[in-house]
Amino acid sequence: MQIISLPSQAAITYKFFWDGFSPSVKKHGTLFVDKGKISARSDINTSTWDYSNYCLLPALIDGHVHLVLPETGQNFAERLRSYLNSGVYALRDAGNKQGFVKISEPCLVLQSGFALYKEGHYGSALGIGVSTPDEALAAIDNLAAKGADQIKVMASGIFSFQHYGKTGAATFTVSELKQIVKRAEAYNLPVMAHASGDEAVRRCLEAQVTTIEHGYFMSKETLRQLATSEIFWLPTLAPVKAQLADPRLAVKLTPAMYDVIKRSYERHSRLVGEAGALGAKIVAGTDAGAPGVEHGRSLAWEILLLHEAGLPLQTALKAATATAAQACRLTASGTLTPGKKPYILAVEGNPLENPAVLQKPVALFLGAN
Ligand SMILES: [Zn+2]
Incomplete structure (x- = not known):
């Protein structure tokens, strides 16, 4: 290479x-x-x-990565090299505890700095907690001043590996999300919203975030709404598939957990195929840094998983090129x-x-x- x-x-x-x-x-x-x-x-x-x-x-774009994860292994420069060596020149960081990172390689890194999560809910590993709308808006002012490329918001918890169909609660209200979107747009910043579970995805759609990240366990009706909206969806298949496909991870699962994850993955993959058929704007994001998801190389895998889920190859490739550039506002x-x-x-x-x-x-x- x-x-x-x-x-x-x-x-x-x-x-x-x-x-x-x-x-x-x-x-x-x-x-x-x-x-x-x-x-x-x-x-x-x-x-x-x-x-x-x-x-x-x-050259390819990965719409959802965590550059500082995992906390051991490659350093930042090595991770950025892995992206370049995999043909990925642009990546969107989905937030972390350390905030903004220094970029030493000729990669285009769209930084969120700290993700915003609702105090007392999921997200402490990825950013800073806020309790009130005023705190959220002040945090956005601060992130914009520091040069954030987008605002990452944690609109729900994650889905359960123990109980099929159970997801962490929706956190921010529609009104709060709308205020977040409005303030971000005042700085011309898109909002990337982590949302799993039907309620959280519906709130994000109503608040008109820019991209919905994950979207596990949304209903078919919500999927239809998403597909007819201008909002982009990053279904992040790789981090779930890795739990099943990476023997180092699969060995840690009880048979019951393996079964829950397998069924969850199959449901999610079917939704991706249906979303493609409905014309949803689907973007490839690997969630690299999650267990079993390597920086760089995983994007080609995510494209393959999108295709296996039913997207025509052209759509799966667009998910990491033309559509990804629109979602990330990489107009050039x-x-x-x-x-x-x-x-x-x-x-x-x-x-x-x-x-x-x-x-x-x-x-x-x-x-x-
Ligand atoms: Zn993520």
Whole structure:
């Protein structure tokens, strides 16, 4: 895997080319970069990078990670390298106890700093507790001043591995969530809302958050509402699947817990397929840092799980490119269309036919800032 800083003018030849959203690839051509952006011009006289045996597509975006987790193992720089080596140039951090982290690698990290959780409820491992709307709004003012890229809010607990269908209670009221969204929007910041259980998801939909994270155990009616809204959904399949698929984790589960998690996963995966059929805006987020979910490599796995859940490959790939860029408000990238910054991934075959090619990317081109 090569990581290549592109000069402001460049030409890259390709065998296949996927722009990040179209239903098919283009074959045998050249992608041009001019003045640091992808260009429609084809008369640019510049040095050529020969990738005529490979497929070019947008570099990938992971919409939900926890950079500081787990607390042992790789350091931040190593984790960021893992993303780049996996073809992921942008990632959205979903909050942590330490707040903002220093970024040492050429990754685009969208930081939440501290997640906001309701005092006395789930979330103390990911951020700061607030008891009243005024405290929440003051925390948003503070996060915005420190350079947050979005506001992460914990609108519920997590789902139970012991009791099928049981989720931690919804925490913030609709009115509180609406105030949070309004204040975040005053700073032009999107709101990413952790929500599991039907009630929490419904509250988030009503409050018009930007993205719903997880969404385990929402009802079919709520799923329909989500699918017809402008709100993005990050179903984060990987952290649940890892409990079943990673032998180091599965061995710790009682047979009853294994069964609860398996049924929960199957229900969630079915919902993803139904959401896709209803036209929901689905985004790939790995929850990397959760047990068994590796930084970087897991995104190709999440894309595969989205596809296995029933999304057409094109939709599953869009979930980590064009749709992810919309959800994360990365207006300058996410597709390979004229005017966008050249964050480009090279892989060995057509990912619209074989997503496994994402597991061994060949090169990541990073545009000049
Ligand atoms: Zn998370």
